[in-house]
Amino acid sequence: MSTEIDPVRIKICGLTRTEDIRVAIACGADALGFVMWAGSPRAIDADRLATLSATVSPFVTRVGLFVDPGVADVEACLPYLDLLQFHGDEPADFCARFGKPWIKAIRMRDEIDLGAAAETYSGAGALLLDAFRPGVPGGTGETFDWQRIPDSLAKPVILAGGLTPDNVAAAVMQVRPYAVDVSGGVESGKGIKDPLRIRAFCAQVQATTAALSAGASAAPFTTKSSTAN
Numbered sequence: 001m002s003t004e005i006d007p008v009r010i011k012i013c014g015l016t017r018t019e020d021i022r023v024a025i026a027c028g029a030d031a032l033g034f035v036m037w038a039g040s041p042r043a044i045d046a047d048r049l050a051t052l053s054a055t056v057s058p059f060v061t062r063v064g065l066f067v068d069p070g071v072a073d074v075e076a077c078l079p080y081l082d083l084l085q086f087h088g089d090e091p092a093d094f095c096a097r098f099g100k101p102w103i104k105a106i107r108m109r110d111e112i113d114l115g116a117a118a119e120t121y122s123g124a125g126a127l128l129l130d131a132f133r134p135g136v137p138g139g140t141g142e143t144f145d146w147q148r149i150p151d152s153l154a155k156p157v158i159l160a161g162g163l164t165p166d167n168v169a170a171a172v173m174q175v176r177p178y179a180v181d182v183s184g185g186v187e188s189g190k191g192i193k194d195p196l197r198i199r200a201f202c203a204q205v206q207a208t209t210a211a212l213s214a215g216a217s218a219a220p221f222t223t224k225s226s227t228a229n
């Protein structure tokens with residue numbers, strides 16, 4: 001029996017070049033991430049963001065990534081973004097003050113309580129769950145134990161951290177996230193995306209969604225978005 005399911009959304013992160021944006025969109029990416037934190041090898045500034053953002057088609061979400069930014073730093077980027085993604089220790093009221101939809105990255109340190117995080121960041125559109133490496137706010141290229149994600153969470157889950165064309169199908173099957181997020185797994189160098197790897201990554205996600213729709217799983221498919229407020 002075939003059951004239509006929501007496709008797992010795809011976010012390609014750490015884009016710095018127009019040609020990579022074109023490939024990501026052509027392969028079906030739903031969202032594109034731009035790292036607005038100067039400490040990253042994938043960082044761009046607001047001028048570059050304006051240029052890149054102008055090449056993004058309507059209906060593709062432009063996401064700005066920030067790590068404990070100043071208010072003015074975020075405000076300078078607002079005209080070029082659809083969604084804000086916070087990777088530092090930003091309180092919820094800070095994340096919400098810009099009048100844009102936002103998501104919160106949660107690094108999966110040992111003691112993390114995802115239920116509490118979902119309450120603390122109740123205004124977030126989703127929680128992006130990422131690997132924890134001390135001193136590195138994101139883009140680690142490392143996975144974490146996906147079994148640590150509860151079956152039910154009060155926010156949609158965006159799964160990140162060390163995803164690649166080789167492991168993303170298993171990740172989708174196991175976690176059933178609302179979306180997957182990848183950076184290093186589709187790169188040939190920091191901030192330089194590999195078109196073949198982007199294509200392979202998106203194809204794996206799309207094929208897994210199709211397989212689930214066709215009944216590849218014994219359990220009825222629900223994504224981690226299904227328990228969202």
Ligand SMILES: O=C(O)c1ccccc1NCC(=O)[C@H](O)[C@H](O)COP(=O)(O)O
Pocket residue numbers: 013014033035037040041042065066067087130137138139140141142160161162163181182183184185
């Ligand atoms: O990518 C970075 O360099 C980065 C730096 C600081 C904060 C966040 C950063 N990236 C965030 C992302 O959304 C990445 O896609 C996510 O951490 C997954 O990265 P990867 O493990 O390389 O796929």
